[in-house]
Amino acid sequence: MAFSQAEVLAGLAEIVNDETGIATESVQLEKSFTDDLDIDSISMMTIVVNAEDKFGVKIPDEEVKNLITVGDAVNFIVSAQG
């Protein structure tokens, strides 16, 4: 069963909260992981791996650098569900 954009955003917000302590309501589509949420590259990779587990998708290493905003990640996950 595919996750909707809203479900992916909510799930991703929980993962970000678990890794960094950032409040889930702060994890919004237009927020930049680096500039707005202050998430470093190592935490980003932990978030990516946990998102892969949660949503059953594969996010290649070379794709991670393209995930600038939360929206980028949500859209990638939604489309990668196949």
Add this chain to the structure above:
Amino acid sequence: MSQPVLNQYDVVKYSRIYSLGAARGDLTVTNDDIAGPIDSSDEWIRQRTGIITRKRASADRSLMDMAVEASNEAIKKAGIDPSEIGAVLFSTITHPFATPSAATLLAEKIGANPAPAYDISAACAGYCYGIAQADALVRSGMAKYVLVVGGEKLSDFINPTDRSISFLLGDGAGAAIVGPSDFPGISPTVWGSDGSHWDAVSMTGSLIDFRDGKVAWPTLQQEGQTVFRWAVWEMAKTAKKALEVAGVQAEDLSAMVTHQANIRIIDELAKQLKLPESVVVARDIVYTGNTSAASIPLAMHALLESGEVKSGGLALEIGFGAGLAFGAQVIVLP
């Protein structure tokens, strides 16, 4: 006339690590000392790596000096004569000669001549590769005692402006004596490689390119995110497999001694393995830095010296790095 029957080695049932030795760089390098060229700060480096200081060797303290010092300590603590050493294995990526090996010179310097001696190039997995081979050499009967050294002078191969790995690195050597045992002291090793990520931790160029003026002096570099993902989630699988083949559970361990790559890798790996609080997790990186092949024996030596773990306990040791190469085994602490 009938053909004679060949002699073969008499096998030995068990092996163990008898002792460890350690030598570190003589300089304590703070984060402030190196933050300038990478436009960083003490806080940034601590937060991303866990390192407060790293040990580096001054110009007149060589890789061989540290290897000899660590080896002599291990030999003395093992209570053996160096002439009894049947093989010398030197894991290193920073011996500055393609040939001859560092191991033959080390054997000569510690009084183990004419023992067979060779280097192992498995980067941060090198010490675990060495223990695996020493275990095999001892139990096959090929050698009574084997000296395993993991040693690096990484500061010869760093670029002060590199933000990927150079600021993590330190210098040192750790040594172990492996020999025959009345009880199982070294589990089967889970080891392997993944050359599909050959470039994930690498040099900035070859020595041929350097000779031809195409690159500056080659230094270490890494793809941090790729390495982090592999080092945590793939190595968690390797660690679990190592426990399984050893026939032990995580709660049976006294310690987990990983390659001291980065505190974030160490902590996440411990989290993935759901280690109980009773298991001491080695964090020697905080004051030593990442010393590649030397990091596991240095960290284990520090835990034993401080009394945080005791001789006779079980430790999971897992090395991983350039290659990519990895190796893990459970050992009885010397």
